[in-house]
Amino acid sequence: MADTKREIERKFEFIKGKSPRRGVPDLTGTAGITAVSDQGTVDLDAVYYDTPDQRLAADGLTLRRRTGGADAGWHLKLPVSPGVRDEIGVALSDTVPPSLAALLRSRVRRAGLEPQVRLLSSRSISHLLDADGALLAELSTDEVLAERGEATASWTEVEVELADGVDPGLLDAVEKAFRKAGLKVSDAPSKLARALAETGTAPPARPGDDRADGTAGAYVLAYLREQRDGLIAHDPAVRRNLPDSVHQMRVATRRLRSAFKTYRKVLDRDVTDPVGEELRWLAAELGVDRDQEVLRERIAAHLDELPDTLLLGPLHSRLRIWDTTCRTESRRQALAALDSERHLALLDSLDALLAAPPLLKAAARPAESVLPKAVLRDYERLAGRVDKALALEEGHKRDLALHDARKAAKRARYAAEAAVPALGKPAKRLAKAIKAVQSLLGDHQDSVVAREALRGLAVQAAGAGESAFTWGVLYAREEAVAERRERELPDIWADASDPELRAALE
Template sequence: MADAKREIERKFEFTTTEAEGRGVPDLTGTAAIAAVTDQGTVELDAVYWDTPDQRLAADGLTLRRRTGGADAGWHLKLPVSPGVRDEIAAPLGDTVPRSLAALVRSRVRDTGLEPQVRLLSSRRVSHLLDAGGNVLAELSTDAVRAERDRAGAAWTEVEVELADNVDPALLDAVEERFAAAGLTVSHAPSKLARALAETGHEPPARTEPGPAGDTAGGHVLAYLREQRDALIAHDPAVRRGLPDSVHQMRVAARRMRSAFKTYRKVLDRAVTDPVGEELRWLAAELGVDRDQEVLMERIQSRIGEIPRTLALGPVRSRLRIWNTRRRADSRRRALAVLDSKRYVTLLDTLDALLAEPPLRPAAAEPARRVLPKAVRREHERLARKVAHALSLDPGQPRDVALHEARKAAKRARYAAEAARPALGKRAKRQAKAMESVQTLLGEHQDSVVAREALRGLAGQAAGAAESAFTWGLLYGREEAVAERLERELPEVWAAAHEAAAY
């Protein structure tokens, strides 16, 4: 089983040979640092693995097999933000561990991983302590030698990595102290990046053709590429079970599919429609796990709102058992999808489509001429959906119509968000207005789904000779919520319609 930890660090390099000769200054007295203790020197031997075209390095990921030191093993580092990475560790072995290979699959796909660079480091380690003797950070001074093919490079690097729960402001204080001693923040984000640069093997920049940025095609393709990249980037987080990751990955898929439909004057739907169907499949499969998570949170919240005297029978235990079974199944299903050939084919298809986009004549026209029409068309489509839903009597047909209106509101919102770089404030206003409608209709649909779940829980309780009273009470409350939202919809829609008007 792989272990994970969050790294918050800053790397430094000497600005001159003279500064390097003086070495690292004493940090005692810097911010909360009361003492610096020498921990000795370790010899590290790390081999970095990547695809032949360096897909991991291009996205800022590093995968290495390292011996020496206290944490020998395999390490995968995933960028979170500048100076912050998640390190996933696995036991030492001769081949890439399956747990780590899975986390890079959205980048690697069917291409093999191979040794690329070897880094030999002589590391002198010190601990930075506070007045109570607690470790604030680890200070490492590395004499590094890089080897790739017949090329080589050598340099000295200084790294300060914070201990858990230490204020990152400490790094700013260290940086200020280092600057006075001739050390500056390293330009390279990692040892691997520097090794590749100094041996002449930097990963090739990703270039994808398309019309100029101010054209309709330029803006739509930029948006689609952003969503494609988000889809790939969220894949490891979904596999790790990180909060909100499924939702974010699902949103990226939906945004791409929505853009294919909205901007059909820009991209040929004969090409994009089949891809959109695959994105719909992916979002739906991922949604099984996400929807269960949202549903569980909703029912738990509703139980917390009622007096304890009305919670008859083992309500919370029944809910917990029900959720555990459903989440286990949905989690397995989501991971199976990400491990499937169909998913990898979808990612390859998206890359191919964006490398050779099926542009229509409107793609070459100015964005300000083409995009507003598409955004307005989605708004008008939503207006028809809302009007139809409001014309129906309360009940199942209206619930279905409101759900369709919700999907139309989401599509109208995505259309405006995609157009925002070109249209500015008016697209932002449109997106915000559509979000208000989407939120209300989403709450309504959540109530519909919750009522169906509560009906099932009541049946399970009755079948186990438990009281079904509480589940019926919660069902009635959800009905009241839905009725209130339906009464509010005309006013919310009128305000959104007016705010979104061009």
């Protein structure tokens, strides 16, 4: 069984020329710290694992097998934000636990994990307590010896890790007190990073952002790298079933596919189209789980809005049974896709495409002359689909046309957002206007899908001898939502089709 905790900490080191023999200052009286309790010293022995080319270290992840101390075992640390990481712990074993290997699969792939460096630490621990004796933070002073082959390095490191629920402002107060005593925030983000740097084996630098040359190709490739990195980073979040993770991973796939199509004058579609088809497959596999999540949240929210007089039958239990049945299968499908060789091949193909991009002649031209035309081409495509939908009578055909317009809105919005670094405010304003259209059309489509689900829930309820009345009420409300969105569309579209928005890009 894996244990997960959110780790909010700050690492410090002694400023050169300042003797560590002075030790760590007494923090009593700093930001509500009323007592410092000595917890003794422990010896820690940690072996860090990575691929031979150090992919984990390059992305700021650490995987270690540690003995000694109260939390001996395997620990995987995933970056959340500067100074914040999620630490996932698994019981001690001789080999990398499968649960942790799965979380690393999008990065490790077929490369394998090997011991990279060993850290031996003598850790002195103190607890920082408030007036009631509650733990505010743990203060650790580590005497570290790093071993990598014949190379070694040693240093003293001080770490302050907050207890759960403590205001992060405490770390700022501690930092201020430490600066006066000759300590500074560590230049290295982790012990591993410092060990690798000081033994001469730092991970390779990530590709730089070459948008400074101003070409269309440089801007498009920078955008594609951001989305590829997002696709890889969201993989472990989906496996951990974190909120919104499936949605964010699907967005990365859609943005990549859209960019391939939008910027077809920059990248050769003979190369990008096959990759795009694989991205479409992955989005579809993930979509089942995401669509079910959205449906459940929508129906539950609308159910909560109804007055008690309209609530007949075991509604929440019926919804829970339906959702559990659907989500079990949809999540299995999503995880199976992530575990498949097809997914690994897709990630490899994205890496290969970015390493040797199939650039066309337009890629060498200035971004300001190429990107606006691509964005406006998708904008005109959206306009055509909206006009077509508005010309149809209400009903199934119009619903389908509005759904097609929604997909076109996503592509146009992504195109504009991708161009913002090059084109600035005009692209940003257009993206914002199109997003409003997309949101309205999205709510309309969600209403269409919700009605089908509500019909199914009503059938299930009736079959179980329950009242189907409330499901019918919700169905009628969803019809009203769809009608309202259709009435609002002309005005929202009028704002998005303002000639000034287009003129600013031309």
